[in-house]
Amino acid sequence: MTRIVTVRGDITEADVDAVVNAANSSLLGGGGVDGAIHRGGGPEILAECRRIRKERYPDGLPTGQAVATTAGNLQARWVIHTVGPVYAKREDRSALLASAYTTSLAVADELGARSVAFPAVSAGIYGWPMPDAAHIAVAAVRESETRVEQVRFVLFSLDALTAFEAAAAR
16 A cells, blocks of 8 residues: 655655656756756756657657656656646546556556655646646556555645645545
């Protein structure tokens, strides 16, 4: 049984085996969580992302999928990069958002990670409404068959923390 913990904080400082990066498909860094992880982890992360792009995903990492790299200078051992979907009112993309979480946990299992920190994937610049994003995230983790012992949702804002606490309490 995976223990779910919600905390307000900076994911780049999480003391876990793996942190999940809400990446864009290029894997080459960006804003928000993605930029913070690349800055905090240093050039080793970008170097591995470039190699992954060249060798495995020349067109970019598909939405809902995940890959791992070193964590560079972060406390964690690994960064698991996942691409969440952009929110769309006219199209239900919730399965893709859930997949971002479940494939990240599958990668964590392959690595042997026992603790994983997630941000609120797709709930920033990708526009997913926070309460719905939290519900999908928590449900995906609960339904996942994983050996990860602790999933920590590390949330930057009080609004995000409140939404994830409510979802976890259900």
